[in-house]
Amino acid sequence: MGVHFRRAGSGEPLVLIHGIGHRHQAWEPVFDRLAAxxxxxxxxxxxxxxxxxPDGGMPVDMAATVAAVxxxxxxxxxxxxHVAGYSLGGAISLELAATGAVASATAFSPxxxxxxxxxxxxxxxxxxxxxxxxxxxxIMRVALRSAYLRALCFAPLVAHxxxxxxxxxxxxxxxxxxxxxxxxxxRAARDYRxxxxxxxxxxxxxxxxxxxxxxIFGVHQAERARAGLPAxxxxxxxxxxxxxxxxxxxxxxxxxxxxTGAVPRAEPSDPAGQEHHFTN
Numbered sequence: 612m613g614v615h616f617r618r619a620g621s622g623e624p625l626v627l628i629h630g631i632g633h634r635h636q637a638w639e640p641v642f643d644r645l646a647a648x649x650x651x652x653x654x655x656x657x658x659x660x661x662x663x664x665p666d667g668g669m670p671v672d673m674a675a676t677v678a679a680v681x682x683x684x685x686x687x688x689x690x691x692x693h694v695a696g697y698s699l700g701g702a703i704s705l706e707l708a709a710t711g712a713v714a715s716a717t718a719f720s721p722x723x724x725x726x727x728x729x730x731x732x733x734x735x736x737x738x739x740x741x742x743x744x745x746x747x748x749x750i751m752r753v754a755l756r757s758a759y760l761r762a763l764c765f766a767p768l769v770a771h772x773x774x775x776x777x778x779x780x781x782x783x784x785x786x787x788x789x790x791x792x793x794x795x796x797x798r799a800a801r802d803y804r805x806x807x808x809x810x811x812x813x814x815x816x817x818x819x820x821x822x823x824x825x826x827i828f829g830v831h832q833a834e835r836a837r838a839g840l841p842a843x844x845x846x847x848x849x850x851x852x853x854x855x856x857x858x859x860x861x862x863x864x865x866x867x868x869x870x871t872g873a874v875p876r877a878e879p880s881d882p883a884g885q886e887h888h889f890t891n
Contacts, residue, residue, distance in 0.1 A: 614683050615661030616654040620646030623714070624689045625871060627653040628680075630698030630854070631796050632737060634660030634786040636779070637697075640860035641867070648873035652687065656700070658792020669795035673723075673803050677706045684712070693871040697854060698722055698827070699796065701819075702805060708817055709809040715816040717870045719863070720825050720853050723805030724832040724839070733827045734797050736767050744788035748781075755780045770824035770852035807839030817843040818870040822851030822858065844870075 701721030708716035765772035821833035
């Protein structure tokens with residue numbers, strides 16, 4: 612299976628996994644920070660970004676998705692790499708941790724902790740965003756030069772859309788339009804829920820970060836992750852949305868590096884309770 616990726620840095624390998632409809636460039640705000648400590652590989656999932664739909668079609672469920680990712684990792688010569696992901700990529704990261712195939716997992720707003728109604732709402736928002744991406748490219752190019760229109764278009768995904776530059780915003784919109792795996796992944800999500808029991812016996816460090824401004828998977832879903840995964844460290848990310856790398860790259864990079872063990876873990880510093888730390 613051909614997978615497009617960006618690879619840089621040295622040290623223990625760290626694989627970055629994006630969400631539905633996105634591309635590996637979502638990690639650009641933190642990529643260099645992470646590559647200063649790790650060999651970092653940011654991939655395009657099959658059917659998204661520069662990766663084609665597999666010859667046999669898209670995986671039909673999460674188990675098949677994980678089964679498709681594992682040979683890619685081994686094909687790159689990776690033995691139990693660290694992983695980090697958000698949304699769909701967050702769920703894949705947790706699933707990989709449950710199999711014991713990775714050295715650590717950091718998941719931002721992972722799928723699988725929603726109710727059926729919350730899942731339908733999230734997919735409706737993402738489907739609406741994708742429909743908007745079918746505007747003619749020249750019109751989108753001009754419209755996204757406006758900071759106001761970028762904020763209007765990307766507010767469901769990031770808390771600070773004005774931080775996105777016009778070219779990146781256009782690239783993300785085109786990736787959402789061209790993501791041939793979108794419909795198949797959306798269908799597969801209808802029956803998905805993360806089973807915390809599968810991770811209860813895992814010995815790898817696991818951190819879950821959740822933006823308190825997440826409009827796709829509300830931050831209240833972090834409470835379900837906290838209840839279902841008592842061995843995980845669960846952290847609320849102040850001022851961050853569903854794709855937190857854009858909103859606070861320093862915080863996101865630090866959380867990943869603390870989980871991999873590349874930097875010392877910071878002490879809890881929020882007396883208001885915005886951050887909740889659990890020992891692995």
